[in-house]
Amino acid sequence: MTLTRLFKLPATVSSFAAAALMAVTLGASPAAEAQTQRLAFSGGPDGGTFQFFSNGIATLLSRSIQGVEVSNMASAGSVENLRRVNSRDADFGIVYSGDLFLGMNGRLTNDSNRYRNVHAVAYMFGAPAHLIVLEGSGITDVAQLAGKKVAVGPAGSGAAASAQRFFESLGMWDKISPQFIGYSQGASALGDRQIEALWVFAGFPNASVIQAASSNRVRLLQVYEASQKGTLATDHPYYAKVTIPAGTYPGVDYDVVTIEDGALWVAGRHVKEDDMHKFMTNVYSDEGMSFMRSVAKAAEAMTIENALNGIVTPVHKGAQKFWAEKGKTLTDAQK
CATH class of the missing domain: 3.40.190.10 (Periplasmic binding protein-like II)
Known part of the structure; x- marks a missing residue:
């Protein structure tokens, strides 16, 4: 059955209109939608430094990388971010080094779960x-x-x-x-x-x-x-x-x-290595760092020199590759 017969187009409808209708119909397919990579960054409560950083990185990646859309999620903070990223309800988050360490080892307060799907990316600020x-x-x-x-x-x-x-x-x-x-x-x-x-x-x-x-x-x-x-x-x-x-x-x-x-940028283990490397290359560019410092004064501590400070848990594979390229040496605990 032709598209014209399916929609019972009158004879007066031009072939141009029929072609346009077909384009709209085919455009509704999932293919175009799949071109946009949608990710979520879990931040913190309003007025807190976490929220400034998460919103900053989400905005930076969304504006700078074609086909990537990162949404900023409000959050109660570190522990909630750990749980969200571990369960893949978020792709990125900000988690204190202590919470990440305790969470991986089943030592969080009133919580013996082991959160093993969350990997450190970088030290952001103290x-x-x-x-x-x-x-x-x-x-x-x-x-x-x-x-x-x-x-x-x-x-x-x-x-x-x-x-x-x-x-x-x-x-x-x-x-x-x-x-x-x-x-x-x-x-x-x-x-x-x-x-x-x-x-x-x-x-x-x-x-x-x-x-x-x-x-x-x-x-x-x-x-x-x-x-x-x-x-x-x-x-x-x-x-x-x-x-x-x-x-x-x-x-x-x-x-x-x-x-x-140390407040750490973390990512789920499910985030692809090449994608993580691409995101970090963007954020740690001169333009990216300038933007982050305009968002939060605390981002002055977000440097390559400080990148692995206070991290005592595994670093994401994409981040490992990026930091190795920058001349950083990871400890056994970070590998």
Whole structure:
């Protein structure tokens, strides 16, 4: 049966119209659709550094590589990203090195699953702990938070997990009242005196910490000093010492010595090696790096020199190839 008879075209319809109709009909086939490679990047909560980075890379790859469309997914953060990428609900994510290590070994809090389908791609930035209180609260030491309400980040986030590890190492997790809310909401709650402290685990300067410090006189507690009084260094050796310089936040005119975990770009094992190499070549080009630094100041740490910092788990095969070309040597744990 001809296309004209199938659609009962009147005799007055020109052969041009019939050809156009056939083109539209054939264009609805899956072939054209298959030309676009659709991928998902799982980021973080609104106002957090994760979301800036995931949206930045998603935008960069979508604009720069023909036939690739990367969508940015909002997320509770690190642990949720780990689970999404492992189950292929997302192709990329941002996961703390500690969560990736613990997840691969079945040691996440209340979760003995082993997440083996998630591979590291690169160190993106250090995520230091900020522990903020109001200057007028009289709180100058972490031990004084016993019995207090502390915003620790959304449930399932890397921030909340890190807060639990930190306070557990001091024997204080069951002594504080953790509030599982996001950074922006936590900054507002601190200013409204609904909580006594805000834990933010993200690159600096962080927008929500700036929000809190711009609206109130705040104090950042010395987290590293407190951590040395507990078992954190023994239980979680991937945490490193880092300094947030004086002047980073309004009214904070002193260095804050704290702990950090590396925020890593991760990819599912299912992402093809050649594709991963192509994506990294794009992101780590001069144009790509310039774009990322325009998106987030913390991207200044996203360098070839720092690329494998803090990674103690396997690196994606495509990333291994890329870093080898850049002269990087992988450890046995990273291979």
